[in-house]
Amino acid sequence: MPHDDTKGLSRRGLLGLAGAGVVGAGLGVGGAFAVNGGGSTSTSNDVASTYPFFGEHQSGIITPAQDRLHFAAFDVNDISRDELIELLRDWSYAAARMTAGQAAGEYGPAGGPYDAPPDDTGEALDLPPGGLTITFGFGPSLFDDRFGLASKRPTALIDLPKFPSDALLPELVGGDICIQACSDDPQVAVHAIRNLSRIAFGRATLRWSQLGFGRTSSTTQAQTTPRNLFGFKDGTANLRAEDTEGVNEHVWAASGDGTAWMAGGSYLVSRKIRMTIETWDRTSLREQETIFGRTKGEGAPLSGGGEFTDPDFEQTGRDDAPLIDDASHVKLAHPDTHGGAQILRRGYNFVDGNDELGRLNAGLFFISFQRDPETQFVPIQLALSRNDLMNEYVRYVGSAIFAVPPGASSSSFIGAGMFDLA
Amino acid sequence: MPHDDTKGLSRRGLLGLAGAGVVGAGLGVGGAFAVNGGGSTSTSNDVASTYPFFGEHQSGIITPAQDRLHFAAFDVNDISRDELIELLRDWSYAAARMTAGQAAGEYGPAGGPYDAPPDDTGEALDLPPGGLTITFGFGPSLFDDRFGLASKRPTALIDLPKFPSDALLPELVGGDICIQACSDDPQVAVHAIRNLSRIAFGRATLRWSQLGFGRTSSTTQAQTTPRNLFGFKDGTANLRAEDTEGVNEHVWAASGDGTAWMAGGSYLVSRKIRMTIETWDRTSLREQETIFGRTKGEGAPLSGGGEFTDPDFEQTGRDDAPLIDDASHVKLAHPDTHGGAQILRRGYNFVDGNDELGRLNAGLFFISFQRDPETQFVPIQLALSRNDLMNEYVRYVGSAIFAVPPGASSSSFIGAGMFDLA
Numbered sequence: 130m131p132h133d134d135t136k137g138l139s140r141r142g143l144l145g146l147a148g149a150g151v152v153g154a155g156l157g158v159g160g161a162f163a164v165n166g167g168g169s170t171s172t173s174n175d176v177a178s179t180y181p182f183f184g185e186h187q188s189g190i191i192t193p194a195q196d197r198l199h200f201a202a203f204d205v206n207d208i209s210r211d212e213l214i215e216l217l218r219d220w221s222y223a224a225a226r227m228t229a230g231q232a233a234g235e236y237g238p239a240g241g242p243y244d245a246p247p248d249d250t251g252e253a254l255d256l257p258p259g260g261l262t263i264t265f266g267f268g269p270s271l272f273d274d275r276f277g278l279a280s281k282r283p284t285a286l287i288d289l290p291k292f293p294s295d296a297l298l299p300e301l302v303g304g305d306i307c308i309q310a311c312s313d314d315p316q317v318a319v320h321a322i323r324n325l326s327r328i329a330f331g332r333a334t335l336r337w338s339q340l341g342f343g344r345t346s347s348t349t350q351a352q353t354t355p356r357n358l359f360g361f362k363d364g365t366a367n368l369r370a371e372d373t374e375g376v377n378e379h380v381w382a383a384s385g386d387g388t389a390w391m392a393g394g395s396y397l398v399s400r401k402i403r404m405t406i407e408t409w410d411r412t413s414l415r416e417q418e419t420i421f422g423r424t425k426g427e428g429a430p431l432s433g434g435g436e437f438t439d440p441d442f443e444q445t446g447r448d449d450a451p452l453i454d455d456a457s458h459v460k461l462a463h464p465d466t467h468g469g470a471q472i473l474r475r476g477y478n479f480v481d482g483n484d485e486l487g488r489l490n491a492g493l494f495f496i497s498f499q500r501d502p503e504t505q506f507v508p509i510q511l512a513l514s515r516n517d518l519m520n521e522y523v524r525y526v527g528s529a530i531f532a533v534p535p536g537a538s539s540s541s542f543i544g545a546g547m548f549d550l551a
Numbered sequence: 552m553p554h555d556d557t558k559g560l561s562r563r564g565l566l567g568l569a570g571a572g573v574v575g576a577g578l579g580v581g582g583a584f585a586v587n588g589g590g591s592t593s594t595s596n597d598v599a600s601t602y603p604f605f606g607e608h609q610s611g612i613i614t615p616a617q618d619r620l621h622f623a624a625f626d627v628n629d630i631s632r633d634e635l636i637e638l639l640r641d642w643s644y645a646a647a648r649m650t651a652g653q654a655a656g657e658y659g660p661a662g663g664p665y666d667a668p669p670d671d672t673g674e675a676l677d678l679p680p681g682g683l684t685i686t687f688g689f690g691p692s693l694f695d696d697r698f699g700l701a702s703k704r705p706t707a708l709i710d711l712p713k714f715p716s717d718a719l720l721p722e723l724v725g726g727d728i729c730i731q732a733c734s735d736d737p738q739v740a741v742h743a744i745r746n747l748s749r750i751a752f753g754r755a756t757l758r759w760s761q762l763g764f765g766r767t768s769s770t771t772q773a774q775t776t777p778r779n780l781f782g783f784k785d786g787t788a789n790l791r792a793e794d795t796e797g798v799n800e801h802v803w804a805a806s807g808d809g810t811a812w813m814a815g816g817s818y819l820v821s822r823k824i825r826m827t828i829e830t831w832d833r834t835s836l837r838e839q840e841t842i843f844g845r846t847k848g849e850g851a852p853l854s855g856g857g858e859f860t861d862p863d864f865e866q867t868g869r870d871d872a873p874l875i876d877d878a879s880h881v882k883l884a885h886p887d888t889h890g891g892a893q894i895l896r897r898g899y900n901f902v903d904g905n906d907e908l909g910r911l912n913a914g915l916f917f918i919s920f921q922r923d924p925e926t927q928f929v930p931i932q933l934a935l936s937r938n939d940l941m942n943e944y945v946r947y948v949g950s951a952i953f954a955v956p957p958g959a960s961s962s963s964f965i966g967a968g969m970f971d972l973a
Contacts, residue, residue, distance in 0.1 A: 197737075197764075199902070203909075238782055239848020243837040250832055251782020251847055252765075252900070255775065300907070315619075315737075315764035316778075319902050323780075323911060327832045335909035340902055342619075342737035342764070343674075353677065356738075358745075360660055360673020410672055410749045415665040425673055426661020478674070480621070480741050480762055481904060485722070487625075487757035489745060 178260045182225040184536040185393050186381065187543075189262030189311055190498050191370035191473065193349045197259075197315040198341035198477040199322040200399065200494065202268070202304025202529060203333040210276045214548055216332045217265075220308075221542035223328055224263040224321070227253075233324040250327065253320035259313035263321055265543045266307040266397050266531025281547040283388035285396055285501050286532045292514040294525060301401055301527030304336045309397070309496070315342065337527065339401065341477020341494045348475060354428060354436065358404055358478050358491050359522070361421050362428035365436055366463065368473045379471045379505065380498050382535075390546030393535030398506045400495040401479075401527025407488050409522045420518040422457030430459060458519050461512045470505045472497040492523070502530060600682045604647040606958040607815050608803065609965070611684030611733055612920050613792035613895065615771045619681075619737040620763035620899040621744040622821065622916065624690070624726025624951060625755040632698045636970055638754045639687075642730075643964035645750055646685040646743070649675075655746040672749065675742035681735035685743055687965045688729040688819050688953025703969040705810035707818055707923050708954045714936040716947060723823055723949030726758045731819070731918070737764065759949065761823065763899020763916050770897060776850060776858065780826055780900050780913050781944070783843050784850035787858055788885065790895045801893045801927065802920050804957075812968030815957030820928045822917040823901075823949030829910050831944045842940040844879030852881060880941050883934045892927045894919040914945070924952060 180188040205213060223233040232238070234248020241247055272282035310321040319340070326335055345357045346364035350371050357363040368375050377383075384392040409417070414425060422440065423430055430440035432452045440459055446452050453460055464471050474497050481490040499505040514520065537543050541550070602610040627635060645655040654660075656670020663669055694704035732743040741762070748757055767779045768786035772793050779785040790797050799805075806814040831839070836847060844862065845852055852862035854874045862881055868874045875882055886893050896919050903912040921927035936942065959965050963972070 237848075238836065239846065241836060243840075244835050246833050247782075247836050247839075247847070249782075250780075250828070252778045252780050254778060254782065254848070316900065319764065319780075319900075319913075323828065323913070326909075326911065327829070330829070330833075335905050335911070338905045338911070340764070340904070342741065342762070356674045356676060358672075358674050358741075360669075360671075360676065406672070406745065407749070407752070411668050411752075413666050414660065414663060414669050417660075417669075418665075424661070425669070426659070426676070478738065478741075482762070483757050483760045487748075489748065489757070489760070491741075491745070 179229055179258050180260060180262050182221075182228045182263065182536075183539040187262075187264045187394070187533060187536045188228070189264035189309055190395055190475075190533065191348055191376055191380065192260070192262050192311070193352055193370070194344040194346055194475055195260045195262070195311040195318075196313045196342075196344055197311065197318050198344075198494070199310045199315070199318040199338065200341070200496075201308050201310075201322045201326065201338040202336045203306045203308070203326075203329060204336045205271065205275070205305045205333045206331065208332050210548075212332060213276050214542075214550070216329060217544050218542045219328050220265070220325055221537060223324060224265075224543075225539075227321050227324065228258060228261050228263055230258040230261075233328070250320065250324055252323075253314075253317050256314055256317050259317050261310065261312040261317050261321060263325070264309040264311075264533060266309070266533040267544065267547070268304050268306065268529060268531050270303060271305040278547060281388075281390065283382075283391045283396075283532045285382065285386060285388065285391070285503065286530065287503050287507075289398070289502070289528060289530050290507065290511075292510055292525065294514040294520050294523075295528065296524050296526060297528055298526050301337050303529050304531075306333065307397065307399070307529065307531045315340065339477075339479060339494050339527075341479050343478040345476040345478055345493060346474040348473065357476075357493050358406055359409055359417070359421075361417075361423065361425055362436065363476070363493075364474045365423075365428055368471050375471065376473070379500055380473050382500050386500070391532060391534060395498045395500065395533045396502050397531045397533050398495075398497050398499070398502055399527070399529045399531075400510075400525055402493045402495055403490065403524040403526050404492040405488075405522050405524070406491050412522075419454050420457060420522075422453040422459030431457075454518065456516045456518045458513070458517055461517050462509055466512060467508050470508060472499045472505050472509065498533070601651055601680050602682060602684050604643075604650045604685065604958075605961040609684075609686045609816070609955060609958045610650070611686035611731055612802065612817055612897075612955065613770055613798055614682070614684050614733070615774055615792070616766040616768055616897055617682045617684070617733040618735045618764075618766055619733065619740050620766075620916070621732045621737070621740040621760065622763070622918075623730050623732075623744045623748065623760040624758045625728045625730070625748075625751060626758045627693065627697070627727045627755045628753065630754050632970075634754060635698050636964075636972070638751060639966050640964045641750050642687070642747055643959060645746060646687075646965075647961075649743050649746065650680060650683050650685055652680040652683075655750070672742065672746055674745075675739050678736055678739050678742075681739050683732065683734040683739050683743060685747070686731040686733075686955060688731070688955040689966065689969070690726050690728065690951060690953050692725060693727040700969060703810075703812065705804075705813045705818075705954045707804065707808060707810065707813070707925065708952065709925050709929075711820070711924070711950060711952050712929065712933075714932055714947065716936040716942050716945075717950065718946050718948060719950055720948050723759050725951050726953075728755065729819065729821070729951065729953045737762065761899075761901060761916050761949075763901050765900040767898040767900055767915060768896040770895065779898075779915050780828055781831055781839070781843070783839075783845065783847055784858065785898070785915075786896045787845075787850055790893050797893065798895070800922075802895050802922055804922050808922070813954060813956060817920045817922065817955045818924050819953045819955050820917075820919050820921070820924055821949070821951045821953075822932075822947055824915045824917055825912065825946040825948050826914040827910075827944050827946070828913050834944075841876050842879060842944075844875040844881030853879075876940065878938045878940045880935070880939055883939050884931055888934060889930050892930060894921045894927050894931065920955070
């Protein structure tokens, strides 16, 4: 039985989707895919935990931040509108299966036709999903005239301005479509991106990608605040998933926002931030704490109290100087500095090997979700890029923005709304 | 109190070492470093598990393979023999502390002198060690005439031959000293290499480094066999730590081996193997299984049975062809093919982003330990590089060999024996 792994997916079409994406579905796809927990990692999330792929919102936004990330930006090849729809259908089908702990396709590495390539590459076969979420987004370039989508471009999907301290590398910027895969097991996240990339062969090409090994944000109150590679707790004042009112106000796009098909979606900004950690590591503890405006050990604001005490920007010390520097990170990023503007952060630390001088290529892959980048991310980043004391130790090398559509229903696919197919 | 983070370490010297490296030491260094388990990962190993730094053998060789790796090769700068000794003392001091779950140095991010850089960079402050091991090795180039060590070069520390299928990149080859950091939490492994690199500033420079996210070998019987990025179980026939006789015969150098100071040590070979996974993923299941000589699902030899059934290379099928191809990976790598030669494998999968054509830079960072590379690793690799069906899908881009000295006693330091200081 000849079996074409690319075309086969679409032939299965919507019926396949409906069967695959079940909220909290059991693990394994028949007896061939026995699951054992011996090889994987866990933490706050249960190793076997699954999040639904289908639903009102996409998972991977307010979902408790998993420990590991594989993020990929694709450019769509010279294909037709119908072929783009088919690609999104195939991706939705595979994503629904993988997030439920199944192989990417029906014919896995054990059993399927022997004279065809398997529908799943196999390296996550024995691994529980570790809370895998797969989140899709669409960049501004997808809304040019190639696919008849120009009129569907969301008004909130702006082109990001050039920020004063940007030193962007073109190969790390933009992309037609992004896929964010998060799991507590990096092998599961890598497996997801690798299989989605395989499925896209000939239809979309990987533009840039990023692995992250340490989450730097807590998206729920139950998660402790993690540390970035400057050694500081990061995102103490982040929006939390339990703050339904805050999430509705700051994260989810609403039907009244001007782009009906985006209601229930959000907007993702990613920024790849290299840290010059060798220089940072030779900076005094006092200087480091001044730059952050918090203590390094506990993460308490320099105005006093504990980690979760609100910073008091008015309080002064010797010579009437404010205890928290006006150019500190905590001051410039604080909602009070931006008329209450908040973002939901979901960043990850990274180390991409080292450069030819023996310095680690390390830093922060910043991700934020917001309802309106123009009034949320942009003013915060403008303030930081102009004045932040930290700028001496960071370099912004990658940047992208994506419209993250609402979740799909189990009989549909991601992005159907922009084709008027929802 | 001025405080120089480089010199300070050596001044503390041996007294510091004796106090720091305690087998199974408790977590935290005083109240400033409270430990909570909220942010980290675990699996077979307990998140809070620690392995001793001091002892007869270095940890990280037969230790149950942790899930994550950060491996670094350093070149020693133009320093004196005494300064090299001082560096190894400083590294031993910091490694003993970190493997015990403490900060790299006495003055951490909380409390220490404010006008000096902290002795620890802080990003692992709240994280349990996740079974962290730090393993040191010395490359052939360390035994030139710079440090008066030429007469101390172990006879078993050969220069690796050029293998037929090598396509080595000079920047990924060799190194004076290697450090292998393994932990179930990548942030802990990265923290270890980053702090050891910081401590070496001005004395040794990072030459190349590698992050690995998925172990590909089981070093104990309790560990399930993990999968490489070809999707196959790897290392089913690996030596196991419980096989004391096998480990003594194949892994540990003995005093009669010709280099007395290496007794209780071993020899590490690392090979960075890029996989052309996009090509592999378009290969039929039948072809993939022929190449490995095992089934993809269960990992059973094609001669029948289950994963742990011994392969029967004599058994034939249709046309009297052997069921396991003579050029299959399992046949060429099997001890029977090499007069019983075995190695202890400890490899990791990696993904280093993608190339400009959108292909993932993915593969296997192979590590093996053996008592005598010339009679163990070399003949196996020669057979593989000449005949392995898998060669079409791999490219050997990095290669190195290191003498891994025995463990140090808690009043000494790693490598003391080669300075006649043990």
